[in-house]
Amino acid sequence: MKDILSLLKLQKTLLINSVRFVSKTEKIRNLFISFIAIIFFISVYIISYQVIFYISTLPVIGSLFTIRILGIAFLSSFAMLIFSSLTVSLSTLYNTEDLQFLYSLPIGHSCIFIFKFLFVLLYSCWMIIILLLPFVLAFASVKKLSIANFIIIIFAIGLKILIAISIGCLIAIILSYLFPTKQLKNIVLVFLIILTAMGYTLFRVAEPEKLLNVDHFSELVQYLDFMSKPVAQGIPSWWVTEVFRGFMIKHTDVVVVNILKLFFVTTIVLIVLKIFGEKLFYLTIFRRINVISKKKKEKEKKEYKGIRIRSLFITIFIKEVKLLLREPMQWVQFIVVIFLTIVYLFNIRKLPIQYEYVRITVAFFNLGGIMFILSAIVLRFVFVQPSLEYKMFWLVKSLPVNIKKFFLTKFFVYLPIVLIPGMIIVSISNVIIGTNNTMVVISFLVIFLSCIVLTISGYSLGILFPKKEYRDIAQIETSFGGLLFLVLSLCYIVLLLTSLAGPVKSYVLTRTFGRIELWLHILLFLTINFIYAFTTGYYALKKFIKEYA
């Protein structure tokens, strides 16, 4: 216990120092991120409050439906916690640099295991807590629960979190024992991401909104029966829902029984983790070391034939493509984007667009949707590049290459990654919407230009705000620069749509754009594009030359 406290004290000092010894710029960044987090927290609270308030006022199904929503929210957060703990455990327990340091200290294995588990706990749940807390707070406010009740609910949620994370951690240890490969984390991550993306797509395609429509059920009784059924009864998430329900209907026995259930399962899971998990973890670590040191059979080697001298662009392009394809987290994100795009296109297909003016309006707003998808693609594939390459820039600096040319080459290498999906999505969505040729031409032009602008700004902001130290790509995406890129891109999309709104409105009403105004709007549209691309690009190139060159 004393050892764990010493280790935690060390971590506390590290944490305090990471706040104490930061530059002014970093302080501003931290403040900005905190500001965004608070805004997010408040927004989730307000939206949740409005939705829950509206639903709970619905006649007959109101209270049933609120409990069902709560059950779904707790069940999905339970699943997310297990997934999150599984991936975090694989990196925190096995792949961290401090493992060797910890094992060189005169402290027991048990202490190291508990210390590591505490970090798994912290890293796995903070984001889900940020998401869940305002939602639960909104629920408690709508249902007017007392502070004491709310504290008990938080305690129940805490137990649920502990159960989920322990299960995830146990699964990670068992998987590491059964499949001792360095790539296990990547394999599990790829599998989970694809599973989640598929699950989400299937959920959307199943049209859950039909549940709100009683007409889809043959009888009202059948519908009410469906709504009153528990969401995954045997899973701890439902017990937390029951605690909530117990307070709502003022049945203390329901609360006590479910708290006891949660407490009992938490104890069992923690005991299993401490005895079984800890032992297996110990065995896995030392077996891994053996596995790594074993020499694999050498494959038959091809004779080296030398290289073909190519242009700088092709040389860099080949390198970038190889690096992209070999980073599993990069190409798996392609799959996620594909699934999200399918859902987006499905949503468009479901829109009531029988009339021409509606089709034009939808085609116009569709531009904003596509640009938002493109921003996500840029964030994942372009923005992260300077951070991924940051430590390799000594090489670029020492190469006999014109730094401006290198900067531009990088831009042309990344442009197709954004342009190709952009053109595909705009083509498919236009076919689905069935808009007229004028809008098709406009949408292609707008998306083509926005692909260029977003690629420039994404790469530029990646250079201006690189994340020098990171555990995985997700950390780069969620860094200050990543958030700033998303915020700026959102502003860019809104401004762009605003600049085009006038002529499109005129076109919807009169099928003409109005000459003088049209030129003004085109000028405004081009200026917005130019300002966003030029300012970010200019400062990035300046920094690229000054700092990287």
Next chain:
Amino acid sequence: MNCIEIKNVYKNFDNKEVLKDICFNILTGEIFVLLGPNGAGKTTTVKIISGVLEPDQGEVYIFNKKMSVSSIELKQIIGYLPDEPYIYNKLTGEEFIEFIMGVYKKSVDIKKYEFFLEQFDLKDVVKKPIEIYSKGMKQKLLLINIFLREPEIYIFDEPMIGLDPKSISFFKQYIKKLSNEGKTIILSTHILDLAEQLANKIAIINNGKILLCETQTELKNKFKNQTLEEIFLFVINK
């Protein structure tokens, strides 16, 4: 003939003077060793010579041409090995060599390529991703890269870190051979034995200042046959 001329170079980082009035010349074909304790300014000096970093004041001339970060022509004739060899982990050793040779627009001499792989024991791993390489293996891969390119000037920052005895021995022999062929070599190190065995000229740097810059013969005469370790400690403590 002067190959490299460094004139009154100053460099600051975060308001801290890292280099103060650095001046020295290196002749063509010379093995020049920059000696100094940790944090003395060795890495910053070699980075400025390589064109990786710009000095705040002063100039660096290579074959009478001013060196800067944008001197593409001069970078063509320099082979630079950094002290921290971060390279693209997802490329294989062979692909990395191809990438660099591609940028330098040079073809690979297959015989030499295989000879170096043999000497540095990288034959078995060259087709594998760099992420499985140890620090020493990465260092060897970068050395092969530089040797294959056959530049006029070789700049090595702490080249021995992570190298095994066989590779160290080969490295020393090859450096001497290159020097005999008229190539200029700069070694930044704190290993005194290496300096004693290889150097024609030695410069000692401490707190960003060059304290001494002499040929080995001049040093021996000046310090009456004291060992390099004794000379180094004497100069640093002074």
